Amino acid sequence: MTTPTATVAGAELDAYWTAVAAGDERAACAAAAASRDRGVPLPEVLADLVVAAQRRVGDLWAANEWTVAREHAATAVGLAVVRRLGADVPTPVSGPVLTVACVEREWHALPAMVVALMLRARGCRVTQLGASTSRDHLVSAILDTGPRAVLLSASLTSSLPRVRRQVEAVRGTGTPVVLGGRAFGNDGRRAQRLGATAYAGSPEVVLEVVTALPLHVPSAGPLRHPGAFEARSIEAESDTISRDVLLATDAALGLGHADRDLATDDWRVVLATFVPHVIDCVAGALLTEDPTVYAETRGWLGGVLAVRGAAPQAVSVVEQALAQRLHDHPEAVRLIAGA
Amino acid sequence: MRNGGSNRLTTSVRERHARLLAESRSAEPRARLAQASTRAEFLLRLSRTVSAIQNPQRALETLVSVLLEDMVDVAQVVVRTGQWQLVSGAVQGGSVHNTASRVVDGTPADLENALRRGLHDDVVLPKSGAPRRRALAAFLPDPELAAEVDALGCEQLAVLPLTARGRSFGVLVIGRAPGFGFGDAQNFLDDLAARVAVGLDATLVVAESRYVASVLRRSLAPTDLPQVPGLRLATYYRVAHQSQELGGDFLDVHGADDDLILLCGDVAGKGVEAAVHAKRIRNAVRTASHVDRSPGWILGLTNTVLVNEAEEFSEGMATGVCARLRPDGDRLRVDLANAGHPPALLLRADGTLEEVATEGVALALLDGVTYTEAQVTLGPLDSLLVYTDGVTEARGVDDLFGDRRLRDALRGFGGLPPSALIESVAVAVSDHLGERAHDDIAIFAVQFSPEPS
Secondary structure (H helix, E strand, O other), X not given: OOOOOOOOOHHHHHHHHHHHHOOOHHHHHHHHHHHHHOOOOHHHHHHHHHHHHHHHHHHHHHOOOOOXXXXXXXXXXXXXXXXXXXXXXXXXXXXXXXXXXXXXXXXOOHHHHHHHHHHHHOOOEEEEEEOOOOHHHHHHHHHHHOOOEEEEEOOOHHHHHHHHHHHHHHXXXXXXXXXXXXXXXXXXXXXXXXXXXXXXXXHHHHHHHHHOOOOOOOOOOOOOOHHHHHHHXXXXXXXXXXXXXXXXXXXXXXXXXOOOOOOOOOHHHHHHHHHHHHHHHHHHXXXXXXXXXXXXXXXXXXXXXXXXXOOOOHHHHHHHHXXXXXXXXXXXXXXXXXX | OOOHHHHOOOHHHHHHHHXXXXXOOXXXXXXXXXXXXXXXXXXXXXXXXXXXXXXXHHHHHHHHHHHHHHOOOEEEEEEEEOOEEEEEEEEOOXXXXXXXXXXXXXXXXXXXXXXXXXXOEEEEOOOOHHHHHHHHHHHOOOHHHHHHHHHHOOOEEEEEEEEEOOEEEEEEEEEOOOOOOOOOOHHHHHHHHHHHHHHHHHHHHHHHHHHHHXXXXXXXXXXXXXXXXOEEEEEEEEOOOOOOOOOOEEEEEEEEOOEXXXXXXXXXXXXXXXXXXXXXXXHHHHHHHHHOOOHHHHHHHHHHHHHHOOOHHHOOOEEEEEEEEEEEOOEEEEEEEEEOOOOOEEEOOOOOEEEOXXXXXXXXXXXXXXXXXXXXXXXXXOEEEEEOHHHHOOEOOOOEOHHHHHXXXXXXXXXXXXXXXXXXXXXXXXXXXXXXXXXXXXXXXXXXOOOOO
């Protein structure tokens, strides 16, 4: 027999969101604490208040309603709330040892923190390595703590090539690796193509997934399909590709690259920031043999630029410049043309 | 002959075991050849698997599980490293028992002897009663494991020494279900133990040196920042690749809540030497601050200590910023001295960015240096940001990160929590670096955020 559990109340949702929007850490912690005090289970407070608000924050930035700085401030509030909720969760002394990390250059730390806290609350000994964990750091942590499994989180599809490199690093130590996060889409296909031991579709299922893992795994064999070969070559020179594409885009749109005193939220700055991501998405789509990786990003960037008043042809200009720059990568050219 | 114990085993496990351990003496040549090749493949896979896992406890656990999958019904491995004894063991179908204990804590005498003698031994177990339990306890220190082996009905244990570099450092104990022994497999088992020993020995050597590095690493940056009422602290710390995770940047914060000393420094070089040098500087600063808490005086004394005690390995210079933080009502008083370090930045709540103007000679270069102090006052939600040159000198595709990009990363961040400032800088530096290697990077931010009265 289960007793009905309390759920997050509408007033708490409003209070929490008001606090996040105001960057008010204390008020946000108070709203979350109020839910907990009424007996709302930790996973629900995390999902319905913290994670839901964070998604809204991202959407508001994308819609150009919030500045980057405001987004950072709201995100800092979310992280502080998770830390505060975590302070009341005892640290287990036995239970499976797990490592939770964000992939290199992945700065969305909140989902990984939420997963880590939920696992800790369910009796796992969790080491958190935080945002943008380098391969070296990850492997060191594995050698030092000997985890039962490594859980890697990625929110951006542009992280997929780095996910692959980290999967290789983790599996090289014989350790099972579980992937999770928005970068992997709605099913486990991308994760599986990247060599994951398992895929966790939501924070709630992670423990179940971990329990079913093999004790040790063989190292990840090389990906040999033509797209994988091209992806490696693109990643190896992504800096210069991105510089060339930006220069070509600037020239085509008449932007004047030297003008650096633009606000961080100007569409030209956003464009320049996201060109490297687009290139990583091409590599990610080729590695996972999943063209939607690229198509989704293209659509997303188009929307983000449009609401910031970009020239309507901006994304196709970037795309043409990219296709031209990658002309000796037939798989990449086909991918871009197909989008 | 089969009894309850072996009935638990699936046919496939039994068949796998038979492939490796069936009697081969009387078999026809082709079968013997097939077995030899199966054994060679197994040994290769076993040593690969065990060697890949460079965490000692995990390596033992994995060794046990591979042996149970493919070869035996009882497996226990014991190794000694430094003052520690690690044990991992299980029976077919059971869970793995892991223990780590001090060597002195009563190892059974027979196991101790096997460890010392380093000789292969076959132990025939008494059929029942107290003698059987005693014999099991003599080799299986974990009572639960001993009870499971007893229940399995195991008749014989093979005790294999693990020897590498001329010393015996562990023992592998294996057994099979009743009715199955090791027959003429002694050479194969010795070969197996030798391979396992080489892999585990390497893992233990790595673990020992990693332990030394981890002790040193703890002296470079605080793992947990103190909770100080009215102050929010945040740090970012990344060590350059290829330096045993021991960099030359260091952070420290100590003192009472109403009179805090903050230190951010950078010693020349990396690795063990740099970590030891950094630790000396941190200690000198901590000691000096017990006598006088003025940052200029602290850095002056630290410099004198370093110049006078320079040893060959620590001759490298160091830079650093030392700040004293004293909340005073709705203001935070900051006294700050700088020894050749990038200037501290003050980000006002309204977004104005100021450099804290004070400079001095780097540490450990000249004797008798004095350091002048700058005094600044922080209002509510103003932040102080101290960083090492790994930030501004991060190499991009065309140029270094530089002061300008640092300022850009902080634009619009006035009044935001220090973790947000640091993240913005860290993201910008990381985007600028791309996949290029970087030097050590340390950032320390403090925000004055008095409790509303």
